[in-house]
Each structure stands twice: as structure tokens, then as C-alpha cells.
Amino acid sequence: MAKYKLEYIWLDGYTPVPNLRGKTQIKDYDSFPTLEQLPLWGFDGSSTMQAEGRSSDCVLKPVAIYPDGARTNGALVMCEVMMPDGVTPHSTNKRATILDDPGAWFGFEQEYFMYKDGRPLGFPTTGYPAPQGPYYTGVGYSNVGSVAREIVEKHLDLCLAAGINHEGINAEVAKGQWEFQIFGKGSKKAADEMWMARYLMQRLTESYGIDIEYHCKPLGDTDWNGSGMHANFSTEYLRTVGGKAYFEALMAAFEKNLMEHIAVYGPDNDKRLTGKHETAPWNKFSYGVADRGASVRVPHSFIKNDYKGYLEDRRPNSQGDPYQIASQILKTVASVPTGAKVSAAA
Ligand code: ADP
Ligand code: MN
Ligand code: MN
Ligand code: MN
Numbered sequence: 001m002a003k004y005k006l007e008y009i010w011l012d013g014y015t016p017v018p019n020l021r022g023k024t025q026i027k028d029y030d031s032f033p034t035l036e037q038l039p040l041w042g043f044d045g046s047s048t049m050q051a052e053g054r055s056s057d058c059v060l061k062p063v064a065i066y067p068d069g070a071r072t073n074g075a076l077v078m079c080e081v082m083m084p085d086g087v088t089p090h091s092t093n094k095r096a097t098i099l100d101d102p103g104a105w106f107g108f109e110q111e112y113f114m115y116k117d118g119r120p121l122g123f124p125t126t127g128y129p130a131p132q133g134p135y136y137t138g139v140g141y142s143n144v145g146s147v148a149r150e151i152v153e154k155h156l157d158l159c160l161a162a163g164i165n166h167e168g169i170n171a172e173v174a175k176g177q178w179e180f181q182i183f184g185k186g187s188k189k190a191a192d193e194m195w196m197a198r199y200l201m202q203r204l205t206e207s208y209g210i211d212i213e214y215h216c217k218p219l220g221d222t223d224w225n226g227s228g229m230h231a232n233f234s235t236e237y238l239r240t241v242g243g244k245a246y247f248e249a250l251m252a253a254f255e256k257n258l259m260e261h262i263a264v265y266g267p268d269n270d271k272r273l274t275g276k277h278e279t280a281p282w283n284k285f286s287y288g289v290a291d292r293g294a295s296v297r298v299p300h301s302f303i304k305n306d307y308k309g310y311l312e313d314r315r316p317n318s319q320g321d322p323y324q325i326a327s328q329i330l331k332t333v334a335s336v337p338t339g340a341k342v343s344a345a346a
Helices: 148-162 191-205 234-239 244-256 258-264 300-304 322-334 340-345
Strands: 002-009 020-029 041-044 057-067 075-083 104-114 166-171 177-184 210-215 231-236 287-289 297-298 309-315
Touching: 002 057, 002 191, 020 041, 020 191, 057 148, 057 191, 075 191, 104 191, 104 322, 148 166, 148 177, 148 191, 177 191, 191 210, 191 322, 231 322, 234 244, 244 258, 244 297, 244 322, 258 322, 287 300
Parallel strands: 002 075, 287 297
Antiparallel strands: 002 020, 041 057, 057 075, 104 177, 104 210, 104 231, 166 177, 231 309, 297 309
16 A cells, blocks of 8 residues: 555636646555546635635546656546536536547647746846747757756656657747647547646746746737647548548538637637738638648648648647637537538538
8 A cells, every 4th residue: 555646637717718726635545546546526616716605616527647757656637627416517627528539639739938037938137039030949058048948858757757648849939938749549638638738837837936828929919929739630530531522521611610719729819810920810711731821731741641631720829728629629520521421512
């Protein structure tokens, strides 16, 4: 028997985007616990915008468990928030709205700024550093400073220790701006791991006096890039059957559902999706082969492979909730007929 530190992590009820919350309970196990061995737990929903004061208990239901590399016998437990009956999803529980599809794969590219003393890490007290140019994928003190790389490396190791499918890191276009990518098979996997990776990043940077700024345009209407969270997606059908007619029907459905997508792609996206800085205007849907100025980028490989493979929706922003993003993408995909129905309609 050993004492395990279980960090139960969930999303609160703040809008337009939820915050991460977490609290620890200690339990005895013979070895690292499985999901099935983890009990339901509760919290005070009146402190998280999830309940009124009078009857404020909400239920935490574990849905994924990861080893916590920062704690001895530590586990990170991703939870869904349930009503007091323990089975009805709370209205703020967007994970529960994702269609189950083991054949759905997502790859999210999280861009973000590190902020210290109210400004991007490396910015002078007043004014701006040298203009954008050398920072993207840059190296050297004047490009990335002295602590950012240490943080992203530690974050990578924590993600790998947790079993999170972290795929890579790059310094981004603005000073103090970075990116990491998470890929997962199954409709909820990448989104779960993205929230957990965000948690690990925010916890790690506490001791550096650094905050993670997820806002999509923290420097406003300037020549400094905003932050996105491109959503790369595919389904079994798109990877193995695809075809031009299906692809065009899918893009027509994306165009038709433009507002539903924008509604969950993160707040203030109109400030980022302006048509400048490698973006498409937020209110006009477009797609293009290898086009980083389109809403959806179609990789060269997709066309070469007879319209099979994955697509990149470039509109989701850095502050978006990957649960809501995955949920909406899969809803739109599900509205498009596949197989014989496509040829009949085409
Ligand atoms: P870029 O910055 O050029 O858009 P990245 O390498 O940062 O490219 O991101 C590409 C993303 O696409 C990765 O997260 C990767 O996991 C994801 N991806 C690759 N193949 C698939 C696929 N078949 N289905 C879904 N996502 C995929
Ligand atoms: Mn990228
Ligand atoms: Mn990027
Ligand atoms: Mn991308």
C-alpha cells in the first residue's frame, strides 16, 4: 500500500471560457490506480459559477488519469462535472456533448504568450522590443530570453511523463510567444490531453512568476501576431474513403455552420481573424490547398491522396475550449452523408 496524491481537475462555469480548477485527495492503493478505482468526489459549485449557494454540491466524475511527474505517487485526474445525482452532466460539462467516435483524430496546435509583470516575457518596461522577424523558431538570448526554453522543456517532460501525446514545440512569431502540439486518436483524447497540458503549464509557471496569456490578441491591433489553436481533424471515413464530392459537401456544411463554429472557437476572434497575419476574415468561410490565409487549410497530401487524409481548421483560437471545438467539428461532420448517399446527392 502507498498513499497516492490524486489531483482532481475540472473546468469551472465561467464564460465565455472556463478556467481549470483542481484539488487533492489522498487515497491508499497497491499500485498506480486505474480509472475504475477512482471514486466520485464533490466540490462547492457556488464558488465556481456552477451552483447557487443553497444547494451547491456538484459531482466530479473521473474520466482520465495521468501520472504526475512533479509529485511522488501523484496522479492527475481529469473529471467531468455532474449534477448531484452523479449521472446527469452539468450544463457546463461540454465534454459530455462530444459525439463518441473512436475513429476521430484531432491534433491541436496551442499558441500562447508567457506574461510577466503584465507584459509578454522579454518585452521592455515601456514600448516594444525589436519587431517580429527573428523570434519564430529562434535561438539565442536576445530572441528567446533566459527562462522560456527551460519552461517549455520542463513542460514537455511533464507531458511525456503523464503519457500525454505531446508532439512538438516551437518558438512563435511574437517575442514571448510559443506553441506546442497535442495529437490524439478518439474524439475526446486530444481535448482531454490539451486541458491537462494547459494545467501542467500553468502550474509549472507559478514558481517563475509567469502567467500564461491565452487571449488570442493580447497586444491588440498592432503588428504583433495573435495566438491560435489550429484544429487538425480527420475521421476514419475521411482518411480511408474521402473523395472530392464528399470533401465539397463537407466544406459546404462548414460554410453553412459558420456561426456555430465561430461561437465556440474562442472569444474576441474577430480581433484575430482579420485577414492579416496569416488569417482569414472571421465572417467569411474559405478553404484552400496549402493556404494559410484560408479558414480551412487543405494539406497537399490530401489532394495527392484523392481527397483523403486530414484537414486543418485554422480558426479556433488559443483561448478556445478544445471540448467545444471538437464537439462542433464532429457535429458538422456528422451532418454530411457518407458513402452511397454522397454519390446519389452529387
Ligand atoms: P503547421 O504548424 O504547419 O500547421 P504542425 O506540425 O504544428 O503544423 O501541426 C500539424 C498537426 O496536424 C499536428 O498536431 C498533427 O498531429 C496533426 N495531424 C497530422 N495528421 C493528422 C490526422 N490524420 N488527423 C488529425 N490530425 C493530424
Ligand atoms: Mn504549428
Ligand atoms: Mn503556430
Ligand atoms: Mn497549423
